[in-house]
Amino acid sequence: MNARGENISLLYIEDEAIVRENMLEFLNRRFDKVWVAENGAEGLETYRKKAPDIVLTDIRMPVMGGLEMARAILEFDDKAIIIVTSAHNESNYLLEAIEMGVNNYLLKPLEWNKVDATLQRCIERVLKTRNARDLENLQTEEAFHYTITSLARAAEANDEDNGNHILRVGEYSAAICRSIGFPKQLVDTIVLQSQLHDVGKIHVAPEILKKPGKLTNEEMELVREHTVFGARIIGSHPRLETAKSIALHHHEHWDGTGYPYGLAMIEIPVVARIVAIADVYDALRNQRIYKTGFDHDTACSIILEGDGRTEPSHFDPFLLEAFKKIERELEAIYGRLATVK
Known part of the structure; x- marks a missing residue:
C-alpha cells in the first residue's frame, strides 16, 4: 500500500538534479505539499520558515551537509522527523545520524518499496503526535472552562440567593450578541467569561451583600469596589481579556453616571455594555433578601422607560433596540434557568 500523507508536508533536500527530479515525482503523488532544497543550508532555512512535518535528506552535499543540517534542526525542534539517505559505504555517517537522534534512514541505491514503507511509518508518527496534541489541547481547554466556572461559583459563595444568576447573564448576553450579528466564537467567549462579572464580590462581606435594609454610604x-477587585483577580492574561473588561466595566453607564470610572458611551467596552443590560434584567427579575423580584414585563418597562433608579440612558441605545427585539427570548431563558440548582 502506497504511503499517502493527506494534510502532511515534506521537505526534500538533494543536490543531484536527476535524483531530485525522480524522487520529487514520487513524493508529489504522496504528499499534499513538498518543498525542495539543493543543500543543507537551503534546507535549514526552509525548515525554519515552513516547519514541514517530515524531512528527507541526502547526507553528502555542498555548502552544508545533511547531518549538519539535521543537527541544527534537532536543536531547533528535538521532535523533528528526519529521514537520511546514504550510500552503502557511508555507514559511519549513519552511525552519527543515529547518535544524534535520527532513526529513519535509507540506503542507496534507493528501493521504492522501502522508501514507501519508511514514509508510511513517518506519516503514522506525525498523525499520532497530532492526535496527542489535539487531546492535550482539548484537555487544556476543558480545564480553562472548569477554572472559570469554579472561580465564578466561588464568588457566589458570599451571595447564595443569587441562584443561577451567572448562567442566566451569560445566556442573555449570548442572545443579545447573536441578535446584533456577533460571530459564534465571540459569542461563546462572552457566554463563558461573563460568568466572572461579579467575581470581585469575593472581597465583599456576606453580611453586606445580604443586608435586608439600605446600605450605608x-x-x-x-x-x-467589586468591579476593581474582580479585574485584579482575573489579571492580565490575554485569554481572559474579555472577562477582565466585563468585570471592571459592567456597572458603567452610557450617560457617564456609572462606576468605577464614570466612563460614557463608546468609552465603555462593548462586551461590558452588553453584559450591563443582561445583568440589570436578571437583577430585576431575581428575588433577593432585600427586594422582591419583578415579572418580565415590569423588568422590561423599568429598563426601557426607567423608574428613577434604573434609566434607559444608562444603556447603549443600539443595544436597547436589540433588547426590545429579543426580550421574549430573555424571558424564556429566565424561565428555563430560574429553578435549576
Missing part, C-alpha cells in the same frame, strides 16, 4: 462604596 461606606457599605455602598465597598460593594462598588
